[in-house]
Amino acid sequence: MHRFANPNRFLKLANAILPWAAGLTAILLAAGLYFSLIGSPDDYQQGATVRIMYVHVPSAWMALFCYTSMAVASAVALIWKHPLADLFAKASSPVGAAFTFISLATGALWGKPMWGTWWVWDARLTSMLILFFLYLGHMALMNAFDDPQRGFKAAAVLALVGVVNVPIIKFSVDWWNTLHQPASVIRMDGPSIDGSMLLPLLLMAFAFKAYYITVVLLRMRGEIAEAKVRAISMSQVQG
Amino acid sequence: MQDFFDMGGYAGFVWPSYGVAAIVLGLVFASTWRLLKSSEQRLAQLQAARGRRPRRDRGASAGAEAPMAPAPGDISDAPAGTPAGAAGETR
Numbered sequence: 001m002h003r004f005a006n007p008n009r010f011l012k013l014a015n016a017i018l019p020w021a022a023g024l025t026a027i028l029l030a031a032g033l034y035f036s037l038i039g040s041p042d043d044y045q046q047g048a049t050v051r052i053m054y055v056h057v058p059s060a061w062m063a064l065f066c067y068t069s070m071a072v073a074s075a076v077a078l079i080w081k082h083p084l085a086d087l088f089a090k091a092s093s094p095v096g097a098a099f100t101f102i103s104l105a106t107g108a109l110w111g112k113p114m115w116g117t118w119w120v121w122d123a124r125l126t127s128m129l130i131l132f133f134l135y136l137g138h139m140a141l142m143n144a145f146d147d148p149q150r151g152f153k154a155a156a157v158l159a160l161v162g163v164v165n166v167p168i169i170k171f172s173v174d175w176w177n178t179l180h181q182p183a184s185v186i187r188m189d190g191p192s193i194d195g196s197m198l199l200p201l202l203l204m205a206f207a208f209k210a211y212y213i214t215v216v217l218l219r220m221r222g223e224i225a226e227a228k229v230r231a232i233s234m235s236q237v238q239g
Numbered sequence: 240m241q242d243f244f245d246m247g248g249y250a251g252f253v254w255p256s257y258g259v260a261a262i263v264l265g266l267v268f269a270s271t272w273r274l275l276k277s278s279e280q281r282l283a284q285l286q287a288a289r290g291r292r293p294r295r296d297r298g299a300s301a302g303a304e305a306p307m308a309p310a311p312g313d314i315s316d317a318p319a320g321t322p323a324g325a326a327g328e329t330r
Contacts, residue, residue, distance in 0.1 A: 048247035052256045098267045106256040222275035225282045232285045
């Protein structure tokens with residue numbers, strides 16, 4: 001793992017991955033949008049609103065995925081002092097916050113026609129809102145210190161404490177009574193969703209994942225350049 | 240075609256959902272790109288100010304993507320974020 005603690009080696013790897021990740025994002029997004037909007041049927045109960053699912057569910061998955069990977073990176077950063085793990089966590093949280101916001105907003109837009117309300121304070125929705133605030137807190141804490149190392153450490157602790165929210169979100173639909181429907185793709189007995197709807201869902205999910213990889217690598221490249229700028233200016237100050 | 244935009248009467252909910260996603264993901268990408276460009280530019284300026292050419296043969300190969308700022312390959316094998324002077328420079 002420490003092989004990639006060397007930023008230059010990491011940059012080489014990142015630059016090799018980036019064009020693939022970006023190209024994959026474009027292709028998957030184009031295919032995903034086609035099947036979401038045109039190539040899939042309306043739901044027999046929900047009509048065309050089911051198409052909201054192809055944005056809503058993948059972004060909710062990404063919200064959880066980003067947070068989990070951020071928490072893992074934070075643990076790596078705290079335990080092994082891996083400098084790139086800190087940068088990964090820093091790069092991840094704005095993207096995760098964006099996905100969380102999208103899933104909340106599209107959830108409201110789906111809830112209004114189907115449930116008759118934009119928002120209810122039930123377990124799934126509330127725990128998702130908490131996740132959004134965790135992301136915002138993580139971003140704020142990162143930038144709250146003059147010494148970036150202190151920001152990294154504080155934010156890593158927050159990310160690890162907040163990870164308790166992830167299983168709560170996942171199982172909230174089973175543990176509590178809620179308006180939100182239970183899982184229909186990631187379940188013990190296999191997906192209960194029809195193939196014609198599973199395809200656009202998975203395409204969009206992988207498109208979002210490729211987008212996440214692209215953006216995180218670009219952000220980490222920016223952060224590495226930033227760290228080098230800091231190192232040079234400090235060595236100049238010290239003479 | 241009209242049916243497509245109508246979304247079975249739910250156009251006011253379906254299209255804003257896709258719109259929100261497109262706008263938010265677009266903004267995140269734009270801010271990421273700006274951050275990347277500004278920090279790479281600052282790094283290149285600092286390196287130029289110190290009178291050393293950024294060497295292209297070490298570190299990041301800038302050719303992987305379209306137009307890139309000079310490769311940030313000059314400094315140090317020190318881990319990113321290592322404070323003060325650890326960049327292996329003359330002190």
